[in-house]
Amino acid sequence: MNTVEQQLEIIKRGCDELLIEAELRDRLKSGKPLRVKAGFDPTAPDLHLGHTVLLNKLKQLQDLGHHIVFLIGDFTGMIGDPSGKNATRPPLTRDEVEQNARTYTDQVFRILDRAQTEVAFNSAWMDKLNAADMIRLAATYTVARMLERDDFHKRHKGKQPIAIHEFLYPLVQGYDSVALKADMELGGTDQKFNLLMGREVQKHFGQPPQVILTMPLLEGLDGVNKMSKSLNNHVGITEPPSEIFGKLMSVSDELMWRYIELLSFESLQKINARKRAVEQGGNPRDVKFDFAKEIVTRFHGAPAAEAAAADFEARFRRDEIPADIPEVKIAAKGDGLPLSQVLKQAGLTASTSEALRLIEQGGVKINGEKVSDKSLKLARGERCVIQVGKRKFARVSIT
Amino acid sequence: MNTVEQQLEIIKRGCDELLIEAELRDRLKSGKPLRVKAGFDPTAPDLHLGHTVLLNKLKQLQDLGHHIVFLIGDFTGMIGDPSGKNATRPPLTRDEVEQNARTYTDQVFRILDRAQTEVAFNSAWMDKLNAADMIRLAATYTVARMLERDDFHKRHKGKQPIAIHEFLYPLVQGYDSVALKADMELGGTDQKFNLLMGREVQKHFGQPPQVILTMPLLEGLDGVNKMSKSLNNHVGITEPPSEIFGKLMSVSDELMWRYIELLSFESLQKINARKRAVEQGGNPRDVKFDFAKEIVTRFHGAPAAEAAAADFEARFRRDEIPADIPEVKIAAKGDGLPLSQVLKQAGLTASTSEALRLIEQGGVKINGEKVSDKSLKLARGERCVIQVGKRKFARVSIT
Numbered sequence: 001m002n003t004v005e006q007q008l009e010i011i012k013r014g015c016d017e018l019l020i021e022a023e024l025r026d027r028l029k030s031g032k033p034l035r036v037k038a039g040f041d042p043t044a045p046d047l048h049l050g051h052t053v054l055l056n057k058l059k060q061l062q063d064l065g066h067h068i069v070f071l072i073g074d075f076t077g078m079i080g081d082p083s084g085k086n087a088t089r090p091p092l093t094r095d096e097v098e099q100n101a102r103t104y105t106d107q108v109f110r111i112l113d114r115a116q117t118e119v120a121f122n123s124a125w126m127d128k129l130n131a132a133d134m135i136r137l138a139a140t141y142t143v144a145r146m147l148e149r150d151d152f153h154k155r156h157k158g159k160q161p162i163a164i165h166e167f168l169y170p171l172v173q174g175y176d177s178v179a180l181k182a183d184m185e186l187g188g189t190d191q192k193f194n195l196l197m198g199r200e201v202q203k204h205f206g207q208p209p210q211v212i213l214t215m216p217l218l219e220g221l222d223g224v225n226k227m228s229k230s231l232n233n234h235v236g237i238t239e240p241p242s243e244i245f246g247k248l249m250s251v252s253d254e255l256m257w258r259y260i261e262l263l264s265f266e267s268l269q270k271i272n273a274r275k276r277a278v279e280q281g282g283n284p285r286d287v288k289f290d291f292a293k294e295i296v297t298r299f300h301g302a303p304a305a306e307a308a309a310a311d312f313e314a315r316f317r318r319d320e321i322p323a324d325i326p327e328v329k330i331a332a333k334g335d336g337l338p339l340s341q342v343l344k345q346a347g348l349t350a351s352t353s354e355a356l357r358l359i360e361q362g363g364v365k366i367n368g369e370k371v372s373d374k375s376l377k378l379a380r381g382e383r384c385v386i387q388v389g390k391r392k393f394a395r396v397s398i399t
Numbered sequence: 400m401n402t403v404e405q406q407l408e409i410i411k412r413g414c415d416e417l418l419i420e421a422e423l424r425d426r427l428k429s430g431k432p433l434r435v436k437a438g439f440d441p442t443a444p445d446l447h448l449g450h451t452v453l454l455n456k457l458k459q460l461q462d463l464g465h466h467i468v469f470l471i472g473d474f475t476g477m478i479g480d481p482s483g484k485n486a487t488r489p490p491l492t493r494d495e496v497e498q499n500a501r502t503y504t505d506q507v508f509r510i511l512d513r514a515q516t517e518v519a520f521n522s523a524w525m526d527k528l529n530a531a532d533m534i535r536l537a538a539t540y541t542v543a544r545m546l547e548r549d550d551f552h553k554r555h556k557g558k559q560p561i562a563i564h565e566f567l568y569p570l571v572q573g574y575d576s577v578a579l580k581a582d583m584e585l586g587g588t589d590q591k592f593n594l595l596m597g598r599e600v601q602k603h604f605g606q607p608p609q610v611i612l613t614m615p616l617l618e619g620l621d622g623v624n625k626m627s628k629s630l631n632n633h634v635g636i637t638e639p640p641s642e643i644f645g646k647l648m649s650v651s652d653e654l655m656w657r658y659i660e661l662l663s664f665e666s667l668q669k670i671n672a673r674k675r676a677v678e679q680g681g682n683p684r685d686v687k688f689d690f691a692k693e694i695v696t697r698f699h700g701a702p703a704a705e706a707a708a709a710d711f712e713a714r715f716r717r718d719e720i721p722a723d724i725p726e727v728k729i730a731a732k733g734d735g736l737p738l739s740q741v742l743k744q745a746g747l748t749a750s751t752s753e754a755l756r757l758i759e760q761g762g763v764k765i766n767g768e769k770v771s772d773k774s775l776k777l778a779r780g781e782r783c784v785i786q787v788g789k790r791k792f793a794r795v796s797i798t
Contacts, residue, residue: 079531082538129530131571132478138564139481143542144555146563156543164545164570165537167563172530 002064004028010060014053014262016189016214019196024211027183034066037182037210039122039173040104042077042097047107048234049295050218050227053262054186055111057215061184062116069118069180070108072101075126076169097121107237110299125179126172137171140204141197146170149193170194174201177210184211218262221247221383222397223255232381241300241308246367248292249312250383250395252327253284260291315368316385325385325393332380332398339364339376346396348388363389401463403427409459413452413661415588415613418595423610426582433465436581436609438521438572439503441476441496446506447633448694449617449626452661453585454510456614459664460583461515468517468579469507471500474525475568496520506636509698524578525571536570539603540596545569548592569593573600576609583610617661620646620782621796622654631780640699640707645766647691648711649782649794652683659690714767715784724784724792731779731797738763738775745795747787762788 002010007028012018027034038058045051062068080091092100105119129137146167147156155162170193177185177198185195192214199209217226220233227234235247251259260271278284289309296305328346330337337345343355343364356374358364364371365387378384382398401409406427411417426433437457444450461467479490491499504518528536545566546555554561569592576584576597584594591613598608616625619632626633634646650658659670677683688708695704727745729736736744742754742763755773757763763770764786777783781797 075531076534079534082535126530131525131528131530131533132474134530134533135475135478135564135567136481138567139562141563142560143546143551143563143566144558144560147542152542159543161541161543163538164540164542164566165534167542167566168534168537171563 007064009268010064011057011213013060013268014215015057016216017192017212019212023209024184027211034061034183034211035069035181036061036066037069037071037177037180037185038187039071039073039176039185042072042074042092042100042104045100045104045107046229046236046238047104048227048229048236049259049263050220050234052111052237053215053218054188055108056263056265057186057213059111059113062113066184067118068112068116069120069182070105070112071120071122071176071180072097072104073173073176074101074121075123076172078123082163082165110237120180122172122176122179126175129175134168137175137201138168140174140201141171143167170197171201174198178202178205178207181207182210184213186213186215188217189214190217216262219255219258220381221251221255222381222399223252232379233383235295237299241296241304242311244296244299245292245305245308245312247383248295249285249288249316250385251288253278253288256284256288256291260287264291264294266294325395327397328394329397329399332378336377336379336382337398339366339371339378340374342378342396342398343386343388346386346394348386348392348394358388406463408667409463410456410612412459412667413614414456415615416591416611418611422608423583426610433460433582434468434580435460435465436468436470436576436579436584437586438470438472438575438584441471441473441491441499441503444499444503444506445628445635445637446503447626447628447635448658448662449619449633451510451636452614452617453587454507455662455664456585456612458510458512461512465583466517467511467515468519468581469504469511470519470521470575470579471496471503472572472575473500473520474522475571477522481562481564509636519579521571521575521578525574528574533567536574536600537567539573539600540566540570542566569596570600573597577601577604577606580606581609583612585612585614587616588613589616615661618654618657619780620650620654621780621798622651631778632782634694636698640695640703641710643695643698644691644704644707644711646782647694648684648687649784650687652677652687655683655687655690659686663690663693665693711767724794726796727793728796728798731777735776735778735781736797738765738770738777739773741777741795741797742785742787745785745793747785747791747793757787 004025008021008025011024018024036058038054058068074092074097077092077097078094101119101121105114109117147153149170152162152166173194174197178201182198185198187195192212195212195214199212202209219225220227220231221235222233225231225233229236235244248259257275260266264271274287278287293305293309296308330342330345339359340352340355343349343358344352349355349358359371359374362370362372366384368385368387378396378398380398383396385393385395387393403424407420407424410423417423435457437453457467473491473496476491476496477493500518500520504513508516546552548569551561551565572593573596577600581597584597586594591611594611594613598611601608618624619626619630620634621632624630624632628635634643647658656674659665663670673686677686692704692708695707729741729744738758739751739754742748742757743751748754748757758770758773761769761771765783767784767786777795777797779797782795784792784794786792
C-alpha cells in the first residue's frame with residue numbers, strides 16, 4: 001500500500017488542478033477507498049489518445065485501490081436538445097444508449113480493469129426525479145453564478161441564445177455526485193465549472209463536497225489544437241498498430257515529452273533519466289520509438305507492438321531517412337489538396353506536372369509506401385513524411 | 400347574446416392592455432365560449448377591492464357566457480421557496496392549500512357565479528410532470544428573454560441573486576395555459592410578461608396562443624400607492640358594511656371616478672351621464688354615496704348597504720359637516736401617532752394637553768363617533784374625518 005504522500009504524487013502527475021488538496025489528503029488518510037466519479041456522454045464514442053489522459057488517471061487511482069465509477073450520462077442523452085436548435089443532438093433511445101455504452105466500455109476496458117470498475121447510468125436516479133425535485137435542484141444555484149461559466153458568459157455577452165434548460169444540465173451533473181456519494185470527480189479542464197458545481201449541490205444535500213481533479217486537454221498531432229477526430233489530428237485507440245506507431249513517430253520532439261507525461265505509465269524517475277540522456281546528446285527518436293511501442297502495446301498487446309515497430313524500421317531505416325527532415329505546412333483548399341499540388345508547394349517538385357509524372361513512375365512515397373494513385377488527395381489535418389526519389393524528404397502537415 | 404363589438408367594449412372597459420385584439424375578435428366570432436384563465440397564489444387571502452378589479456372582469460366575461468377557470472397555483476405553493484432565502488414562503492401542506500382555497504373561493508364567489516366557475520389546481524397536471532418534462536419545458540425559453548422581465552432585469556443589474564428555479568416558475572405558469580387549453584388569460588399589469596410567456600409555451604406545444612388581458616393595479620385610499628393591506632390603504636371585502644361605506648366616502652373626488660371605472664358595474668353610459676351632471680354643478684358626494692352603496696351591496700347585500708348608508712347619513716349629515724373639509728397629511732412616527740398629537744398637528748387644538756382635555760370631555764369625534772380613549776393611536780395609512788367641538792373639522796391621512 002502506498003503512503004498518502006506517494007498517492008498524492010501519483011494523483012497529481014500531469015493534472016491541471018486539484019481542489020482541494022487538503023481535503024484529498026484527509027480523505028486518503030482515512031484509508032477508505034475513495035469513490036471516484038468520471039462522467040461521459042452516451043454518444044457513440046471512438047476514443048483517441050486525448051480521451052485516455054483522463055482514463056489513465058482513473059487507472060492510476062484504480063491501481064491505488066480506489067473505487068472507479070464510470071458514469072454514462074444517458075438521462076440527458078435521452079432528452080437530447082429539446083430546444084430543437086441542435087439537429088446533431090437527437091434524443092437517443094434506450095437501445096442506442098446501451099449499444100453506445102457497450103462500444104464505449106469495450107474501448108475503456110483496454111485501460112481500466114473491467115472487474116473493478118462500476119459502470120453507472122444516471123437515468124437510474126434521474127428518471128425518478130419529478131418536476132418539483134428539479135425545481136428544488138434549480139434553487140441551489142443562481143443565474144449570475146451560472147452565467148460565470150466561460151461558455152455561457154461568452155454566449156450571453158455575444159447575444160447568442162442560451163435556452164434555460166442548458167442551466168439545468170450542469171445541475172443534473174452535480175446531482176449525479178450526490179446520488180453516487182462521490183468523494184472525487186475527474187474531468188477535463190473545460191469541466192472545472194461543472195465539477196465545482198457538484199461540490200455546491202452536494203453541500204446543499206448535506207454531503208461533504210467532492211475533491212475535483214482536472215486533467216489537461218491533450219494537443220493533437222499538430223501540437224496546436226486540442227486532439228479531435230474532426231480536426232483529423234488524432235490517434236484513435238482502435239486504429240491499426242502500424243497507424244498508431246507511425247503517427248506517434250511523426251510528432252515533434254517537444255510534443256513527444258508532453259505525450260509521455262500524460263500518456264506513459266513509466267515512472268517519473270525513468271522519464272527524467274531519458275530527458276537527461278537526450279540533453280546529453282541522445283537521439284530523441286529512440287525515446288519516441290519506445291513510447292510508441294508502449295502505447296501500441298496498451299491497445300493491441302506486445303506482439304502487435306513488436307510487429308509495428310519492426311515494420312516501421314523496415315520502411316524508414318531502410319530508406320535512410322535523414323535526421324532533419326524539413327517541416328512544411330500547407331494550407332488546404334476546402335477539405336484537402338491533391339498530392340501533386342502538395343509536392344509542388346512543399347518544394348519537392350518544380351511543378352504539378354512533374355509531380356504527376358513522378359507519381360506515375362513510382363518515385364513518390366508517403367510514410368515509406370509507394371504511391372500510384374495520381375488523383376490522391378491529402379485531407380486537412382493529415383501529417384506524413386513524403387519522399388521523392390532517394391533524397392528529397394519533407395514532413396508535411398495539411399492545415 | 401351580445402354582438403362581437405358589444406362584447407369587445409365590455410371586455411376592454413378599464414383594461415390596461417389587450418393582446419392581440421384581432422385574435423380575440425376572431426375567437427369571439429366563432430361563437431364558442433372562451434376558456435378564460437386567471438391564476439392565483441394559494442396563500443391565505445384577505446381580498447380587498449384591488450383584487451376585485453380582475454374578478455369583476457372575470458364576472459363580466461362570465462356574464463357574456465364565457466367559461467371562467469379560477470386557477471390556484473398550489474404546485475409551486477407546495478414547493479415554497481426551496482432556496483430557503485425567503486423565510487416568509489414556507490412550503491404549504493395539501494391541507495393548508497385546501498383550506499386557503501376555501502377561504503379564497505368563499506370570498507371570490509361574492510362576485511363570480513359559483514355554479515358556473517371552474518376551480519382548478521395546477522398540481523393536477525404538474526405533479527405528473529417528471530424532471531425530463533421540466534427540462535423540455537425549460538428549453539422553450541431563453542435566459543436572455545427571461546432576464547428581460549422587469550423584476551429579473553433589475554435584480555440582475557443590481558447584483559441581487561436570482562435562484563435558477565425562479566426562471567422555472569413563469570414557465571410552469573405558461574404550461575398551465577397549455578394544460579387548460581386557455582383561450583384567454585387575465586392578470587394585473589405586473590403579470591404581462593408571464594401572460595405573454597403562456598403564449599410562447601402554448602405555441603411550442605402546438606396550441607393557438609392565448610389572448611392576454613391585463614388590468615391596472617388599483618390605487619389605495621391615499622390615491623398614490625397600489626392598494627395593499629400592508630400599506631393599510633385598502634378596503635377589505637369582508638370588512639363590516641359601515642367600514643367599507645365610510646372608507647369609500649373618504650376618497651377624493653378624482654379617485655372616486657377611477658374607482659367607479661374599475662369597480663362599478665354601472666353601464667358606461669350611465670357613468671358618463673353622472674360625470675356630466677357633476678360638471679354642471681352636481682354634488683360629487685351624491686355620486687360617491689351611490690357608489691358606496693353599490694359596493695356594499697355587492698359584498699353584504701342590499702339591506703346591509705341601506706343600513707350603512709343610513710348610519711353614515713345619521714352620523715355626518717346630523718352634524719352638518721361642511722362641504723369643504725381641509726385635507727391634512729400627518730407623518731407617523733413608527734407605526735402610528737397618538738390622537739392627541741394628531742389633533743395638535745392638524746391644527747384642531749393648540750396643544751396636546753388641550754387635545755387630551757377635549758377627548759376627556761367628549762368633544763372629539765372620529766368619523767362621527769365620539770372618542771373616549773385618551774391613549775388612542777391612529778395607525779399609519781389611516782384616513783378619517785376628525786371633528787372637534789361643533790365647528791372644527793379635518794380630513795386626516797396618517798402617512
